[in-house]
Amino acid sequence: MKILLRLLVLLGIAAGRTSALAQSGWYWQNPLPQGNDLFALAAPEPTTLVAVGGGGTILRTTDGGQTWTPQPSGTTHDLFGVSFVDSNTGTAVGDYGAILRTTDGGATWTTQTSGTRHTIHAVFFVDANTGTAVGDFGEILRTVNGGQTWAPPQSNPAFEMLYGVSFADANTGTVVGGGGTILRTTDGGETWTPPSSPPFVGLWAVSFADAHVGTAVGEAGTILRTTDGGASWTRQTSGIGDALYAVSLVDANTATAVGFHGAILGTTDGGQTWTVRSSGTTNALRAISFADAETGTAVGTYGATVRSLNRGETWTLSSMGTPDTLMAVSFVDVNTGTALSDSATILRTVDGGQTWRLQTSGACCRLHGVSFVDVNIGTVVGWGGTILRTVNGGETWTPQTSGTFAALEAVSMQDALTATVVGSSGTILRTTDGGDTWTRQTSGTYYPLFGVSFVDRNTGTAVGDSGTILRTADGGETWTQQTSGVTSIITLWKVSLVDANTGTVVGSYGTILRTTNGGETWTRQSSGTGNDLYGVSFLDANTGVAVGSSGTILRTLNGGQTWMLQNSWTQSPLIGVFFVDANTGTVVGDRGTILHTTTGGE
Numbered sequence: 001m002k003i004l005l006r007l008l009v010l011l012g013i014a015a016g017r018t019s020a021l022a023q024s025g026w027y028w029q030n031p032l033p034q035g036n037d038l039f040a041l042a043a044p045e046p047t048t049l050v051a052v053g054g055g056g057t058i059l060r061t062t063d064g065g066q067t068w069t070p071q072p073s074g075t076t077h078d079l080f081g082v083s084f085v086d087s088n089t090g091t092a093v094g095d096y097g098a099i100l101r102t103t104d105g106g107a108t109w110t111t112q113t114s115g116t117r118h119t120i121h122a123v124f125f126v127d128a129n130t131g132t133a134v135g136d137f138g139e140i141l142r143t144v145n146g147g148q149t150w151a152p153p154q155s156n157p158a159f160e161m162l163y164g165v166s167f168a169d170a171n172t173g174t175v176v177g178g179g180g181t182i183l184r185t186t187d188g189g190e191t192w193t194p195p196s197s198p199p200f201v202g203l204w205a206v207s208f209a210d211a212h213v214g215t216a217v218g219e220a221g222t223i224l225r226t227t228d229g230g231a232s233w234t235r236q237t238s239g240i241g242d243a244l245y246a247v248s249l250v251d252a253n254t255a256t257a258v259g260f261h262g263a264i265l266g267t268t269d270g271g272q273t274w275t276v277r278s279s280g281t282t283n284a285l286r287a288i289s290f291a292d293a294e295t296g297t298a299v300g301t302y303g304a305t306v307r308s309l310n311r312g313e314t315w316t317l318s319s320m321g322t323p324d325t326l327m328a329v330s331f332v333d334v335n336t337g338t339a340l341s342d343s344a345t346i347l348r349t350v351d352g353g354q355t356w357r358l359q360t361s362g363a364c365c366r367l368h369g370v371s372f373v374d375v376n377i378g379t380v381v382g383w384g385g386t387i388l389r390t391v392n393g394g395e396t397w398t399p400q401t402s403g404t405f406a407a408l409e410a411v412s413m414q415d416a417l418t419a420t421v422v423g424s425s426g427t428i429l430r431t432t433d434g435g436d437t438w439t440r441q442t443s444g445t446y447y448p449l450f451g452v453s454f455v456d457r458n459t460g461t462a463v464g465d466s467g468t469i470l471r472t473a474d475g476g477e478t479w480t481q482q483t484s485g486v487t488s489i490i491t492l493w494k495v496s497l498v499d500a501n502t503g504t505v506v507g508s509y510g511t512i513l514r515t516t517n518g519g520e521t522w523t524r525q526s527s528g529t530g531n532d533l534y535g536v537s538f539l540d541a542n543t544g545v546a547v548g549s550s551g552t553i554l555r556t557l558n559g560g561q562t563w564m565l566q567n568s569w570t571q572s573p574l575i576g577v578f579f580v581d582a583n584t585g586t587v588v589g590d591r592g593t594i595l596h597t598t599t600g601g602e
Contacts, residue, residue, distance in 0.1 A: 031321030038299035043291035052079035134162035176203035217244035258285035280317035326588035422449035451494035463492035506533035
């Protein structure tokens with residue numbers, strides 16, 4: 001908890017600087033600078049770095065990592081490798097044979113034809129024209145014209161997945177991969193040959209300091225060293241048992257390796273001894289690059305970024321934010337909002353998300369639902385029958401007696417005194433005295449209920465498992481089951497009512513249902529996706545947003561007659577959404593994701 005608090009305080013200091021990087025569409029508020037996994041890194045200059053990762057993420061910094069600017073990759077495929085020969089000319093590779101090229105420092109990226117649909121894991125260029133890319137099923141591709149054409153070599157004995165490639169010069173290079181695969185070329189990649197004694201352990205990366213000295217790293221803390229250009233390899237003692245994913249050599253003696261659980265190892269004697277160093281993170285570090293002898297950067301899962309200015313002796317965490325999965329979000333105006341997580345944490349913003357501060361909930365269990373009626377008065381619910389109430393904007397949260405141990409999933413406050421909560425086993429609870437007492441209502445179902453929405457003290461709808469839709473017009477004295485028209489395999493996750501007649505429900509497999517007559521009939525709409533939809537927020541009868549798995553964000557301006565897919569810049573599941581006006585909205589989800597827009601997501 002102390003670590004999380006420190007991270008959030010840091011987030012509050014830095015968020016205003018970073019959020020200014022992108023004001024159109026959706027941009028990250030947590031984690032910072034972003035939360036997608038980062039898989040590869042290139043450092044063409046000491047202060048210029050480019051990182052690539054999940055969902056087509058490309059980030060660039062020109063100030064040594066103090067600020068990172070997202071670049072338009074033009075793809076949502078994961079990118080696993082990147083190579084720059086100078087500050088302008090670079091290539092990125094990834095899923096489905098993706099190869100992207102830039103000649104203007106990443107301002108624009110152009111898709112190249114790789115000739116394969118296999119995942120490409122790594123790429124290495126020795127100059128602007130000559131490069132090699134490697135990937136699944138022993139794929140090796142070579143270009144001598146800057147990627148205008150890519151072709152396989154004349155001879156390639158590899159069948160395993162290939163994960164790393166490094167060239168000492170235009171002719172001499174090494175490729176490593178699964179099953180202890182090591183291949184060497186001395187003719188610029190025309191032919192590849194294995195060493196006489198392969199290590200028989202999966203290798204993730206390889207780096208050369210010169211034509212002779214190189215290091216490869218892999219599973220179970222494996223470190224191999226060569227001093228004859230890769231003709232033979234000697235195993236070194238790492239002292240750890242976790243996987244090492246990347247290595248960077250500054251010279252023949254100085255190297256740094258990174259890996260699982262934030263591992264960083266360094267050597268200054270050619271690997272005779274490797275010393276464990278503190279990274280400041282437990283996230284897996286997937287890539288490392290030294291721009292010069294002093295300046296190194298490593299990146300990894302959840303967007304983790306660490307940096308060293310003293311040859312890797314010490315490292316500073318420069319990414320920040322909570323990694324907890326965020327389940328719900330509620331705003332009362334453009335500035336004031338609350339988000340909560342399945343780790344019982346509550347976050348609060350009073351400046352539109354530029355800063356998010358941790359509040360003390362005192363809860364023991366997952367928190368899944370939140371509703372506020374003004375900047376001060378709100379209710380949070382969660383598992384184990386948890387109900388918390390605040391009357392001072394979350395400065396203090398008071399537990400209330402729910403009378404149940406059910407998993408409570410959602411809450412809708414109609415005013416300062418009146419609220420309805422739904423949860424597992426058809427649980428519906430109601431208060432009319434600010435939560436001093438909660439009364440169980442008869443739902444008529446044992447299916448779990450995941451969403452609830454009221455438009456006034458009397459009129460509300462609850463939704464849940466097996467296509468369940470319940471309706472009340474008397475404050476929950478009676479709940480009537482409505483016909484959703486979907487099969488029992490469909491879970492309905494959330495509902496948003498804008499008036500007594502008009503509402504929208506979202507659920508699994510891209511399900512969107514709409515009513516304009518108080519639920520007497522529900523009409524299925526075409527979402528254009530098969531992804532699960534977990535959250536929905538409507539401002540009026542026409543304007544709404546739905547979010548879901550694989551980073552899905554859908555927007556409608558005509559009551560759902562058409563839904564438009566928006567670019568969320570992430571593949572993480574998005575779970576909660578709240579709009580305060582047609583332009584200003586916030587989405588939360590897995591890995592601590594908080595996305596914000598002031599342009600309606602466009």
